[in-house]
Structures are given as C-alpha cells and as structure tokens.
Amino acid sequence: MSIIGLGLDICSIERIQRIITGPRAEAFLARVFTDGERATCSPRHDAASAYAARFAAKEALVKALGAPKGIRWRDMEVVREDGPPRFALAGVAREVMEARGLEAFLALTHDAGVAAATVVLQTKGV
Numbered sequence: 299m300s301i302i303g304l305g306l307d308i309c310s311i312e313r314i315q316r317i318i319t320g321p322r323a324e325a326f327l328a329r330v331f332t333d334g335e336r337a338t339c340s341p342r343h344d345a346a347s348a349y350a351a352r353f354a355a356k357e358a359l360v361k362a363l364g365a366p367k368g369i370r371w372r373d374m375e376v377v378r379e380d381g382p383p384r385f386a387l388a389g390v391a392r393e394v395m396e397a398r399g400l401e402a403f404l405a406l407t408h409d410a411g412v413a414a415a416t417v418v419l420q421t422k423g424v
Contacts, residue, residue, distance in 0.1 A: 331352065355417065357415070
C-alpha cells in the first residue's frame with residue numbers, strides 16, 4: 299500500500315452561512331450536496347459548520363485526485379456511521395478511484411470560523 303494523493307481544503311463557515319440563508323440557498327444545496335448530506339446537515343443547530351466541512355472534504359478529494367475531468371459535487375458524499383467520516387462515491391469520482399485502485403481516508407474539523415478537511419489516498423491493500 300502506498301500513499302498516492304493528499305488533499306487539504308478550508309472553508310469559511312460564515313460564507314456557507316450566508317449562502318444557505320440567502321436567496322440562492324436551494325440551488326446551491328441541490329447542486330453541491332446529496333439528499334443524504336442535506337438530511338444530516340440541515341436539521342443541525344450548526345448546519346453551516348456541517349455543510350462547510352463537507353464542502354471542504356469534496357474540495358480536498360478533488361485536489362487529491364488531481365481534478366479529474368467530469369467530476370461533480372454530488373459524485374462525492376460524506377457519510378458518517380459508526381466511526382470516522384468517509385466518502386460514498388458515484389459517477390466519475392468512483393470510476394477514477396476504482397480505475398486507480400485507491401481508497402480514501404478523510405478527516406474533518408471546524409474551529410475559529412473555518413471548517414477543514416484532509417484527504418489521503420492510498421492504494422488498496424491486497
């Protein structure tokens with residue numbers, strides 16, 4: 299197993315708050331986030347923080363992959379079950395990961411008005 303890619307991104311929570319409470323909120327949310335992410339984030343008292351962390355995660359994954367042509371926001375879903383957050387991938391994101399034999403590791407955090415995400419890509423172990 300080898301590390302193949304690393305992506306890091308930060309996102310202003312205030313910026314996301316302005317977007318999700320503004321006149322174009324629905325268009326933004328529908329374009330960027332999956333139904334599952336919206337169901338997780340929207341009810342939270344800190345919805346902007348949750349959305350900002352997921353936005354940063356998607357940006358970090360795109361950077362780690364080298365911005366493959368045709369990738370879409372909704373190809374990347376941040377899910378959290380029992381354990382750390384992870385990606386559920388579809389479309390171009392899944393195709394690229396499978397073609398390259400990669401798995402992604404994701405870390406999220408938010409503090410001091412920003413959300414941050416780090417993505418490490420490594421080859422799948424045999």
